Amino acid sequence: xxxxEPFGPADFDQLIAWIDTDQLLSEWSGALFTFPLTPDDLAWxxxxxxxxxxPDVFIYKAVESATGQTVGHxxxxxxxxxxxxGRITRVLVGPGARGRGYCAAMVRALLRIGFAELGLHRxxxxxxxxxxxxLRCYRACGFHTDGTLRDxxxxxxxxxxxxxxxxxxxxxxxxxxxxxxx
Numbered sequence: 777x778x779x780x781e782p783f784g785p786a787d788f789d790q791l792i793a794w795i796d797t798d799q800l801l802s803e804w805s806g807a808l809f810t811f812p813l814t815p816d817d818l819a820w821x822x823x824x825x826x827x828x829x830x831p832d833v834f835i836y837k838a839v840e841s842a843t844g845q846t847v848g849h850x851x852x853x854x855x856x857x858x859x860x861x862g863r864i865t866r867v868l869v870g871p872g873a874r875g876r877g878y879c880a881a882m883v884r885a886l887l888r889i890g891f892a893e894l895g896l897h898r899x900x901x902x903x904x905x906x907x908x909x910x911l912r913c914y915r916a917c918g919f920h921t922d923g924t925l926r927d928x929x930x931x932x933x934x935x936x937x938x939x940x941x942x943x944x945x946x947x948x949x950x951x952x953x954x955x956x957x958x
Contacts, residue, residue, distance in 0.1 A: 777840070777841060777877070777878075777881045778838045778839060778840055778841060778847065778848075778878060778881045778882060778885060779838075779839050779841055779885070780836035780837070780838055780839075780850070780882070780885045780886065780889070781836060781837055781839050782825070782835070782836060782837075783822060783825075783835040783836055783837045783849060783851075784822065785815070785818075785819065785822075787837050787846065787849075788815045788818045788819075789815075790846060790870075791813070791818065791849055791868075792812070792813050792814070792815070792818070794849075794868060794870050794871060795813050795868070797811070798811035798931075799931060801813055802929070802931050803904060803907065804866055804867075804868050805866055806929060807929070808821075809821075821835070822835055824853075825851075831855075832853060832855065833851055833852065833853035833854075833855070833865075834851060834852045834853070834886075834889065835849075835851040835866075836849070836850050836851065836882075836886070837849055838850060838869075838878060838881070838882045838885075840873075840878075845873075846870065847869060847870050847873035847876075847878045848867070848868055848869040848870055848873065848878050848879070848882050849866060849867070849868045849870075850864065850866065850867045850868075850882045850883070850886055851864070851865050851866045852864055852865075852886055852889065852890055852899070853865055855894075855896075859897070859898070860895060860896050860897040860898070861896060861897060861898040861899070861900070862890050862894070862896050862898075862899050862900075863899065863900050863901060863902075864883065864886060864899060864900070864901040865901070867879065867882065867883070867901075867910070869882070874909075879909075879910065879913045880913050880916055880917055883913065883914065883917045884917055886899075887899060887917065887918075887943065887948055891945050891948045891949070896945065897944060897945045898942055898943075898944050898945070899942065899943055900922070900940065900941065900942040901914065901919065901940075901941050901942070902925075902938045902939065902940050902941070903938070903939050903941065904929075904936045904937070904938055904939070905924060905936070905937045905938070905939050906936070911939065914941050915941075917943070918943045918947055918948060918951050919941040919942060919943045920941060920942060920943065920947075921939060921940070921941055922940040922941060922942050923939075923940050924937050924938065924939050924940070925937060925938040925940065
């Protein structure tokens with residue numbers, strides 16, 4: 777349904793167009809960027825991914841296989857060789873593509889990379905507690921809730937709480953085996 781391809785400068789304008797409000801930028805990136813998102817911001821963001829010898833982060837666009845249309849964005853960073861862990865960050869399904877299962881497809885494809893290709897043991901993520909669609913998606917992909925960081929981010933006059941989630945390699949392998957048995 778989707779393939780993950782490296783995100784690069786040719787993709788900047790589309791991502792900038794998708795992130796059209798300060799709130800959406802904060803939901804997508806936390807405090808990493810300020811609104812509006814710029815090509816210079818994104819050039820800085822992908823710099824660690826361009827070290828092909830030892831990337832700090834893997835940054836992808838999600839491409840719909842049948843149409844070649846870019847439908848989303850996702851990254852895997854905070855890689856620790858010692859702990860064999862990583863963190864999914866900056867997940868976004870583009871406008872017009874939401875509600876079609878792309879988020880789950882993107883996450884599953886990234887889990888395959890993390891566990892099968894990189895040999896990670898644990899992959900975590902954080903999602904704001906009001907993002908019910910994302911929470912459902914991550915649970916459907918096998919993530920477990922580790923806890924909630926209360927009022928961890930401030931946006932305007934509101935405080936946002938962050939739900940920390942993770943999945944372990946044995947859990948992911950069990951899911952793969954169960955799927956193959958069907």
